[in-house]
Amino acid sequence: GGLDQTVCQGDSATFTANGGLYYFWNNGNSGNPMKVVPSFTGTYMVTVVDNNGCFDTDSVNVTVNQLPSVSLGTFSKTCDNSTLVTLTGGIPTGGTYSSPFVNNGQFNPTTSGTGSFNIFYAYTNAQGCTDSIGQPITVAPAPTVTLTPFNDLCINSGSLALGGGIPAGGIYSGSNVSAGTFHPNIAGVGITTITYSYTNADGCSNSTSEDLNVNDVPHPDLGKDTTVCLNIPYDLSPGTYTSYLWSTGATIPTIIANTAGNVAVTVTDANTCSNSDDINIVVDKCPSVSEL
Numbered sequence: 526g527g528l529d530q531t532v533c534q535g536d537s538a539t540f541t542a543n544g545g546l547y548y549f550w551n552n553g554n555s556g557n558p559m560k561v562v563p564s565f566t567g568t569y570m571v572t573v574v575d576n577n578g579c580f581d582t583d584s585v586n587v588t589v590n591q592l593p594s595v596s597l598g599t600f601s602k603t604c605d606n607s608t609l610v611t612l613t614g615g616i617p618t619g620g621t622y623s624s625p626f627v628n629n630g631q632f633n634p635t636t637s638g639t640g641s642f643n644i645f646y647a648y649t650n651a652q653g654c655t656d657s658i659g660q661p662i663t664v665a666p667a668p669t670v671t672l673t674p675f676n677d678l679c680i681n682s683g684s685l686a687l688g689g690g691i692p693a694g695g696i697y698s699g700s701n702v703s704a705g706t707f708h709p710n711i712a713g714v715g716i717t718t719i720t721y722s723y724t725n726a727d728g729c730s731n732s733t734s735e736d737l738n739v740n741d742v743p744h745p746d747l748g749k750d751t752t753v754c755l756n757i758p759y760d761l762s763p764g765t766y767t768s769y770l771w772s773t774g775a776t777i778p779t780i781i782a783n784t785a786g787n788v789a790v791t792v793t794d795a796n797t798c799s800n801s802d803d804i805n806i807v808v809d810k811c812p813s814v815s816e817l
Contacts, residue, residue, distance in 0.1 A: 529586040533654035537562045538587055545573030545580075563587050590652040593617065597646040597658045603634045604729035606667040610634065612644060614660075620648035634664045665727035668692060672721040675737040678709045679798035682739075685709065687719060689735075695723030699737075709739045740796040747790065747804040753782060754811030763802055766792040772803075782806045 530538045541558040542548050548557040551570040570584040598614030609631040612622040622630050623645045626637040632644065642664065647657035673689030685707045687697040697705045699719040701712040707719065717739070722732040745763030753759040762779040763769070769776055772789040782788055789803035
């Protein structure tokens with residue numbers, strides 16, 4: 526019958542007898558070699574008969590070791606833009622996870638793409654017997670998120686309710702953003718990156734960003750309040766800008782101040798930002814040459 530053998534539950538054992546013409550095993554088999562899948566530890570006996578009708582018997586012992594009891598918890602849904610998923614839940618611990626998209630115990634959803642994928646967990650006990658179990662992991666699609674570019678703002682613009690994120694219902698974030706509103710007067714001049722994030726019904730998130738530029742306002746300067754002489758032209762000019770609107774209704778770069786009172790101008794620069802300045806004019810009857 527050969528040497529004693531040890532196998533794991535469900536594995537086969539092969540026994541070979543020699544020296545005879547006929548072989549009769551105690552399990553009813555008459556083949557040689559004889560292959561069986563033993564379900565329990567025991568002894569197999571063989572009767573060997575030669576061509577003279579003489580016979581002899583032999584036996585072999587088989588030890589059947591039990592497979593480990595292996596379980597695997599369910600996996601949470603992940604997203605196709607998620608980072609590597611470290612696999613857990615296999616019991617007893619210390620086994621091996623496998624699938625086409627698993628490496629070193631981590632599942633890669635960006636490689637797998639969307640769908641359902643079987644993850645297998647195998648464990649080998651101290652007797653060298655191995656069993657395994659599988660569980661599916663679902664990879665859901667992340668949303669496609671877009672954000673319309675922002676128009677430039679001026680530092681003296683009012684607070685801006687942010688919009689342009691698609692799909693609607695996401696969250697805007699960034700420096701000086703609160704409750705979906707951007708505050709240029711707090712942000713100051715320069716570029717702020719606005720991020721729009723959206724989470725879909727599968728719990729998958731995605732985001733995109735656009736820069737929002739805040740421009741300084743122009744700084745028109747009509748000078749200090751002044752006194753002018755009656756009938757002597759006094760030019761008022763705030764500087765060079767794109768457009769002008771004077772309190773007199775004029776829209777030219779320079780006006781002549783010849784009446785008493787407050788004169789104001791609002792200018793707009795190339796960034797369409799506006800600002801104002803004013804000056805108080807006092808008109809005095811200055812002495813003429815003949816009076817000197």
